[in-house]
Amino acid sequence: MMMRHHTKMLARESDRARNPRRTLRKTLTYLKPHKVALAVAALLVTLNALFRILGPYLVGVAVDRYIERLDMSGLGQTMMLLLAVYFGDWLSRAVQMFITATIGQKVLYKMREDIFHKLQQLSLRFFDRNETGDLMSRLTNDTDAINRTLNNGLAQFIGNIIFLLGVLVSMLLLNWRLALVSMAVLPLMFLSMLFFTRRAREAARKSRRELGRVSTELESSISGVRVVQAFGREERSIDRFRRVNAANRDANVETQTVTAAFAPTLDIFGTIGVALVLGAGGVLYSRNLVTVGVIFAFLNYVRRFFQPVRAIGLLSTQVQISIAAAERIFDLLDEPIEIADAPDALPLEQAQGHIRFEEVHFAYEEEKPVLRGISFEVEPGQTLAIVGPTGAGKTTIVNLLMRFYDVDEGRILLDGHDIRRLRLDDLRRQFGMVLQDTFLFSTTVMENIRYGRLEASDEEVIEAAKIAGADAFIRRLPQGYETKLGERGASLSQGQRQLIAIARAILADPRILILDEATSNVDTRTERLIQRALEHLMAERTSVVIAHRLSTIRNADQVIVLRQGQIIERGTHHSLLAARGFYYRLYMSQFGEDET
C-alpha cells in the first residue's frame, strides 16, 4: 500500500527550524566552482589594501623626509614609487571588481537555473499549494538580494579585516597598555553585533516574505485584470494591494530601522573607546608611561580602528538580508520531489496502449476523496469514454493516468507496468492531450502547435492545423501562422484556442490520445469537422475521451459512468442505453427534454 503523501506549502519561517549554518554551507557550494577566482580576488583585495596603506605613507615620506630636507632627487624617486603604487591600486581594484562581478553573476545564473530546474520537477500538487507570484519572487528578488552581498561584500570584508589588522599591530607596537584599554569596548561591540544581526535576520525574513506576498498579489491580479474590470472592482482590488504593499513597506522599514540603530550603537562604543584612551592616557601620562605625541597618535589610530569594525558590523546586517533570501531559495530547492523516477525506472520506447486501473483511490486534500475504488481496463486501440456530472472525478482520472499526481491506493498499469515504475518522461510521451483549460504560450501560432513535437517542420505543423480545422482561421490572422499570441493566447477566442490545442496534440502523434472536453467551446459545425478528423486519428490508438456532449462518445468501445468518485455504470453506448439507468437519463436529457 502506498503511503498517503501530501506536500505542505513551502515551509514558513515558523515551521522549520532555521539554521543559518545550513544556509551558509549551501551558499558556499555555489562559490566552490569559483574557488580559484575567489582566491585571486582575495589576494587582489589584500594587495589593494596594502596599496591603500602605502599611498598615504609615501606621501608622508615625501613631505617629511624629502621636501622638508629639500631633497629633489629623493622626492622624484618617491613620487615615481607613489605613481607605481597608485597604478597598482587602480589595477588591483579594477581586476578584483571584474572578477567578483563575474563570479557574482555566474553564481546568480546557476541559482536561477537550479531553481527553474527544480520547478520543472515538482509535481502539480506543489503548484496547487504555492502561489506563482511567490515562487517568482524567490527566483528573482531573493537571488538579487544575495547578489548585493556577493558583489561587494566579500571585497569589503577582506579589505576591512586587513586594515584592522594593520592598525592593531601599529597600536600594539606603539603602546600596548593604551592599545589594550582602547580595545576594552570590543567585546561590547561584538555582543551588540550578535544582538542586532539576530534582529536583522528576523526582520529580513519578514521583509522577504512580504515581498513574496506583493509579488503573489500582483501576479494573480494582473492575470485576473479582465475579471476585475468586468465587475468594475478596480478600487477594491487597489485597496487590497495597498494593504499588502503597506505590510511590505513596514517590514522593510523595520529591517532598515535595525540597521539604522546598529550603526550609532557601534559609534557610541567607538567613542567610548576614544574617551577611554584619553582617560587612561591622562593617567599614564601622569606616571610618565606615555608621551603626549603617543596619545595623539593613538587618538588617530583608534578612530581608524573603529571604522573597519563599524563597516564589518554593518556588513553583517546586510549579510542577514541575504541569508533570509537564501533561506527562501534553499527551502524551494530542498522541497522533496513527490513524483520522480524510481532509481530502477523502466524505459518505455513505444507503448501498446493497454491501460488498467486497479482499485484506485485518490484525494487532492485529505478527507476529501475524489476517486473511490476505480477499476477499468482499456485494450490497445480502444476508445474509452468517461461520462458523469461535473466534479465526479473525470479529469482526475486523466491526471492520475499521466502521473500528474500519484494514486493514494491501488495502481495504474500501462502495458502491464505500474506507471510508477516507468520513466516519467517516457510515460508522458505516450500521451497527447487536449485539456478543458486550454493553455497557450505567448509566442507565434506556429510555435504553439510545434510544442507538440519540437522537431516538426512548418509543413507538418500546417498539416496538423488542417486536420484540427484550425488552418482556415489561422490564415485569417494578421500574420497567419506567424501571428504572435498574447499571454495564455489572449486575443483568440476560447474555441480558437481549443483548435490550436487539438492541432498541437495531433502533431505530437501520441500512442494514447486524451481529450478532456476538447471541443466544448467550439460551434457545432466546427465540432463535427474536428470529430471526423479525430475519429481518423483515434482509429489506431488508445483514446480516453471526456465529454459532456454525449453524442461525441457514441462510438466509444467502452463507456464508464462516474458519479461521486465511483463507477456506477459501465458498458457500451448501446448496452448502457438499453439498461435505462443513469447514463440513459443523462443522454436523453441533452436534447432539451425533461429527464423524467
Added chain:
Amino acid sequence: MKALGRLLSYLKVYRGMALLAFLCLMLATAGNLAVPALGQRVIDKGIVPHNRHLVLLLSGSIIAVALVRAVFTFYQGYLTAKISQGVAYDLRNALYEKIQKLSFSYHDRTQTGQLLTRVTSDVELAQQFLGTAFLQAIGGLLMLIGSVILMVRTDAPTAAVLLVLGPVAIFLFLFFFRKTRPLFVLAQQKLSQLNAALQENLAGVRVVRAFVRQAYEIRRFARYNREVMEVQLKVRRTLAFAMPLIFFIANLSTAAVIWLGGRSVIAGRMTLGELSAFTNYILMAIFPIFMLSFLMGSIAQAAAGAQRIFEILDTPLEIQEKPDAVPLPPIEGRVEFRDVWFRYFESQPWVLQEIDFVAQPGQKIALLGATGSGKSTIINLIPRFYDATRGQVLIDGYDVRDVTLASLRRQIGIVLQDTLLFSGTIRENIAFGKPEATMEEIIAAAKAAQAHDFIAAFPEGYETHVGERGVTLSGGQKQRIAIARALLVDPRILILDDATSSVDFQTEQRLRKALAVLMEGRTSFIIAQRISTVLDADLILVLDKGRIVAQGRHEELLESSPLYAEIYYGELEEDVAVRRERLVYDAGEVA
C-alpha cells in the same frame, strides 16, 4: 536624468521628513567633527597640565556628544528608510492603479511577468537610490562645494588644480553614467523577459508536463537566464573599469600636487605649512569625487528603473472616461449597435464589420457563428472592454463612451469564457462584484447558478478556500461559481459568453431553467454553440467572418438564412438520431 528628476519629485510628499533627515545628517556630521576637536582639548587643557578634573569632564562630554550624535544618526537612518520605502510604496500603488485601469488591448499584448518586474524590481532600484545613494550624493556634493569655497578663499592655485580635476572627474562620471544607464535598462528588460518566461511556465505547468517539455523549457529559460547574465556582466564590468579609473585620476592629482608643491617648497617659493594645507584641501575635494564614483552604479540603476516605471505610468489609457463623462443612470437595458466596425490595430484586418442591431429591454439575444466569427468581440464592446473603431454602441440611448466606466460596468453582469477565480474563499469569489452582499444573497445566487449543492458538500462550505485559479475545482464548478458571481450583481444586462460549456447536460438543463427565470426582464446576450439552446431567443444574430449575415427569430431565420438552416438541420440530424435511439430502447424496454 529626467527620469531621476521625476523620481525625486515623489519626495515632495515627504518633504518635512526629508528636511528633518537632512538636518539630522548635518547634526550628526557636526558631532563627528566635534569629537576630534574635543579630544585635542583633552590633551592640551587636561592631560598636559595634569588637570584630572578637566580630563574626566571633557572625556565625559565626548561620550555625551557621541550619545547625542547617535540619536541623530539613528533618526537620519530611520527617516531615510521611512521616506524611501514610502516613495516605493507610492510608486507601487501608482503602478498598480495604472495596471488595473489599462484596457484589455494593452493586457492582450503585455505579459504578466513583465509588469511584475516593473512593480517589484524596478521600484526596488529606485528605492535603494533614495534610501542610500541620494543622501550620500547630496552630502558629497555639499562637501565638494564647501571645499571649493574654502580653497578659493585661502589658496587660489589649489583651486586651479580643482578646476582641472573637477571637470575631468565630472566628465568621466557623466560619460560612464551615459554608457551604463542604457545597459541597466537593457538588464531590466532582460530580467522582465526572464520573469515572463517563468510566469508562463508556472501558469502552464500542466501543458509543460503533459508534453514532457521540461528539457525544452529549461533550454528556453537558460537562454533568457544567459541573456540576463551577459548584460549584467557587461554593465558590472564597465563599472569595474570606470570606478577605479576615477579613483586613479583623483589619486594622480594628489601626487601632482605633492610633486609640484614639493618642487615649489624646495625652490623656496612655498612654505611647508602651505603645502600641508594644500594637500589637506585636495584630499577634501577628492573625497566627494570618490563617493560619486562609488554611487555611480546605484544612480544609473535607479535612472533605469525610474525610466521603466514612468513608461508604464505614462502609457495612455485606450479606454478612458471623457472628462465630462456622466454616470449612467439606472438603465432599462436597450442595447443598440449602430454600424459598428472593429479591429485591434490600424494595420490589421477588420474583426467586425457593419454590425447593426437593436436589443430591446428584456430581450434575449443569441449570437451564433463559427469559432472566430466575432461573437465574443461584439460582447466585449458592450461593457467597453474595447472601443468600437467606427460606429457607436448605445445603451438606453447613451453612447458607452460618454458615461463613466464604473456606472456602465456595474449594470452589466458578465460570465467570461475564462472562468478565472481569485485566491480566497468561495464566498469571497461569489461576492466579488458586490462585497457588501449578505450571506442569504450569496446563497441565493449560488442556488440559481446550480452551485449551492456542490458548495454545501464541501466540509467548509462557502468558506472553502480555492487556491490559485481555483485549481481544485472542476471546470464546471468554476463556471457555476462565475455565473453566481455575475448573478449576485443583479444586473440589467446579462452576458453569458459560452457560460455552460463545461457543465454536464443535466446540470446545464437545470442551469438553463434557472437562467431563463433570471433572464426575465433583463436584456441578455448569450453565446452558444448549439442552436437548440437558444431557440426561444428574441433575436438571433448569425455571424460569419465578422459580419452579421442574418438576424431574426428562429422561425424567420430558418426561412431566410441558408447558413442558419444548415447549422440547425445539422444539429437536428443528431437530435433525430438520439430520438430514434430512444424510441428503440424505450420500445425494447416495453417488449
